[in-house]
Amino acid sequence: MTFEQALTRLEGIVDTLSKGRLSLDQAMAEFEEGISLFRLCDEKLRSAEQRVRILTESEEESKEHCIE
Amino acid sequence: MLSLRQLSGENVPDNPERVFSVTEVTDTIRSLLREERSLSGIAIRGELSNYAKSAQGHCYFTLKDEKSSLSCVMFRSDAECLDLDIENGQEIVAVGDVDIYAVNSTYQLRVKDVRLEGVGKLYQKFLQLKKKLEEEGLFAEEHKRRIPEYPQRVGVVTSKKGAAFRDIVRVLGRRYPMAEIILASSVVQGSEAPPSIVSAIEALNAYDGIDVLIVGRGGGSFEDLACFNDESVARAIFDSVVPVVSAVGHETDFTIADFVSDRRAATPSAAAELVAPDVGELRSTIDTYRENLIWDLRNLVETRRRDINRLKGSLTPDIVLNTIHTNAQRLDDGFARARKLLEGLLMLRNEKLKKLGGMLRTADPLATLDRGYSIALKLPDRDVIETMRSVDVDDELVVVLRDGEVYCIVRDLKEVERRRRK
Numbered sequence: 097m098t099f100e101q102a103l104t105r106l107e108g109i110v111d112t113l114s115k116g117r118l119s120l121d122q123a124m125a126e127f128e129e130g131i132s133l134f135r136l137c138d139e140k141l142r143s144a145e146q147r148v149r150i151l152t153e154s155e156e157e158s159k160e161h162c163i164e
Numbered sequence: 165m166l167s168l169r170q171l172s173g174e175n176v177p178d179n180p181e182r183v184f185s186v187t188e189v190t191d192t193i194r195s196l197l198r199e200e201r202s203l204s205g206i207a208i209r210g211e212l213s214n215y216a217k218s219a220q221g222h223c224y225f226t227l228k229d230e231k232s233s234l235s236c237v238m239f240r241s242d243a244e245c246l247d248l249d250i251e252n253g254q255e256i257v258a259v260g261d262v263d264i265y266a267v268n269s270t271y272q273l274r275v276k277d278v279r280l281e282g283v284g285k286l287y288q289k290f291l292q293l294k295k296k297l298e299e300e301g302l303f304a305e306e307h308k309r310r311i312p313e314y315p316q317r318v319g320v321v322t323s324k325k326g327a328a329f330r331d332i333v334r335v336l337g338r339r340y341p342m343a344e345i346i347l348a349s350s351v352v353q354g355s356e357a358p359p360s361i362v363s364a365i366e367a368l369n370a371y372d373g374i375d376v377l378i379v380g381r382g383g384g385s386f387e388d389l390a391c392f393n394d395e396s397v398a399r400a401i402f403d404s405v406v407p408v409v410s411a412v413g414h415e416t417d418f419t420i421a422d423f424v425s426d427r428r429a430a431t432p433s434a435a436a437e438l439v440a441p442d443v444g445e446l447r448s449t450i451d452t453y454r455e456n457l458i459w460d461l462r463n464l465v466e467t468r469r470r471d472i473n474r475l476k477g478s479l480t481p482d483i484v485l486n487t488i489h490t491n492a493q494r495l496d497d498g499f500a501r502a503r504k505l506l507e508g509l510l511m512l513r514n515e516k517l518k519k520l521g522g523m524l525r526t527a528d529p530l531a532t533l534d535r536g537y538s539i540a541l542k543l544p545d546r547d548v549i550e551t552m553r554s555v556d557v558d559d560e561l562v563v564v565l566r567d568g569e570v571y572c573i574v575r576d577l578k579e580v581e582r583r584r585r586k
Contacts, residue, residue, distance in 0.1 A: 099342060100314040103450070110453045113460040116467070123464050130457045137450045141443050144342040148333060150324060151348045151367055 099140045106133040190266045197271070203262040208234065208273065209281060212254045217243075223250070227258055227273065236260070238275040246278060248291060255281040286386060290393050294420055297395070302402045303423045309407040311427055311439060315375035317344045318439055319368035319406060321361055324349035328382045328411065328432035335433050340440035346371060352381035357391030362400040369405050377404060378435045379421060380411030392419035401425055411435030533566040540564075543571075552577055 109130040113123060197203055210227035217223050221240035226233050236258055238246075250256065260275040280288045297303065318336065322328045329347060336343055348364035351357045361379065368374055379401060380392070391397060392412045398420045401408045410425035411432040422428040429435035533539070540549045543560040555561070555574055563570040 098314075098316065100312075103314070103446075106450065106453055110456050110460075113457060113464075116460065116464055118464070120464065120468055123461055127457055127461045131454065134450055134454045134457070138447070140342060141447050141450070144340075144443070146333070146337040146341040146345070148345045148347065151346065151364075151371070 097136065099137060102133050102136045102140070106130060106137060109133065187266070190264065190269070194264045194266070197262055197264060200262075205259070205261060207257050207259045207279075209255070209257050210234065212250060212256050213252050215250065215252050223275075225250070225252075227256070235265075235270060235272040236275050237272055238278070242276050248278070248280060248288065250278055257281050286390060286393075290420065293393065293395055293398070294423065297398055297420065297424065302398065307402070309426045311407050311409065312375045313441060315340075315343050315439055317346055317371075317374045318436075319371065319374040319377040320345060320347045321350050321364040321368065321377060321379040322347070322381050322411075322432065323352050326352065326381055328352075328380055328413065331382075331431070331433040332378060332411075332436045335436035336440055339437065339442045341443065343440055346374060352391060353384070353388055354391075358394040358396050361391060361394075361397050365397075365400045365404055365408075374406050376439045377406050377408045378411050378429075378432065378439060379408055379425070380429075380432050380435060381413065382432065383413030386417075389419055392421040394420070397421060398424045409435045409439055533564065536566075538563050538565050552579060 109126050112118065113126050113130065118126060208227060210229050213226045213228060213233075215223070215225040221243060223238040223243045225236050225238075227236050228234070238260075257279040258273060258275045259277040259279070260273045262271055263274045264271050301307070318332075320329060320332055322332075324347060329349075333345060336345060346368060348367045350364040351360040365377065365379065368377055381389075389412055392410070401410070401421055401424045407426040409427045409429055410419070410421045411429045411434070412419050412421060413431045418428070427438060429438050541547060541562045541564065542549050542555065543562055546562065547554070549555055549561065555577065557574050557577065559574045561572045561574060563572060
């Protein structure tokens with residue numbers, strides 16, 4: 097799941113739950129999914145390490161290296 | 165050497181005493197100038213200065229080089245046809261006729277047309293290309309693509325060594341390190357630049373999963389930025405499947421690349437900010453979402469708890485007992501009715517109760533008669549008649565009713581089939 101997909105789903109759950117029309121069981125299920133999506137997004141945001149790839153002139157091979 | 169008289173075309177006898185008017189002399193000079201072909205319909209290069217426009221729309225300026233200057237006038241009818249803005253300092257070529265301004269005996273250039281030279285020439289080419297591409301619809305709003313909000317891969321077309329690339333890496337590293345940066349290094353200055361930029365754009369379009377392209381370089385002079393005013397570069401940007409953000413470091417003027425790109429950023433750093441959100445902001449956003457989730461769930465649980473408490477409050481012992489009593493009474497009633505019904509049935513069906521009189525005396529038998537039934541008995545023994553077979557014509561019967569007995573003689577017998585109710 098990409099960050100964008102997770103964030104979009106999380107926004108949907110926040111919206112649904114805020115309307116307060118769910119049964120307790122449904123609400124619990126949504127809540128649990130929401131929290132795990134939050135963790136997923138949070139992890140992605142925290143753990144991201146910049147990657148830079150430079151295509152060589154030949155464009156056949158490419159090398160990868162990190163720039164501080 | 166010609167005399168003034170000859171020049172003025174006068175065919176008069178030589179008269180050294182002749183006195184001319186100022187206008188006559190001026191007219192003579194004017195016709196001289198008009199006859200001189202090297203001063204009519206000529207193009208003159210020079211730097212434009214002292215530019216002024218009169219209220220009537222006529223333009224006045226001075227054209228100069230290192231040594232000389234030439235007053236120029238461009239009348240409104242000609243100035244209106246000009247498709248470029250002229251301003252002081254421009255190197256221009258003015259086309260027109262040298263003429264005389266009789267009022268203060270000066271000569272001037274009556275300008276019919278102005279062309280730009282040097283940078284001006286480039287600028288004119290720029291205007292032409294811009295007009296052409298605009299007419300083709302390359303800048304049209306309907307072709308502008310949306311820049312994705314959360315790019316996973318950002319393609320960059322610029323020089324590997326330039327400050328532009330360093331700025332983009334720095335800004336994206338700070339704001340949105342989640343995005344991978346793919347650089348297709350290209351030449352961004354000189355004649356090699358356009359094909360180099362075009363192939364870099366194509367290479368990144370061929371690369372998998374790139375969400376947005378940044379195409380640009382740091383600031384420079386108009387000539388330095390010429391590659392971003394190149395037609396092939398403009399078309400490559402237009403043809404790019406991946407949305408393009410232009411990032412030519414030039415705050416005030418726009419390049420053709422800016423017009424054709426999906427978004428324009430004033431600098432490479434600004435482009436990097438434009439293509440990606442800020443991780444810090446995103447984290448506070450999702451934190452807010454989590455708070456909302458917890459808050460909403462808590463609200464929901466509280467609401468349910470209140471609902472339950474309200475129900476519990478309404479379940480008092482009185483209500484329970486009342487319910488039980490009501491139900492018990494209903495049961496009793498039902499039970500009594502059922503028993504009465506059952507007894508009635510038994511009473512009628514019991515073969516052992518042959519003697520109706522005895523039966524009537526013991527079990528309130530008149531109840532049946534009260535409901536409108538009657539009982540037929542055969543005389544003389546008062547046997548209960550249950551079937552027509554126990555009766556013959558001329559037998560004597562007694563029919564017992566609620567309020568008396570009817571004595572009868574059987575006149576006829578007829579069998580009737582009766583459907584029994586279940």
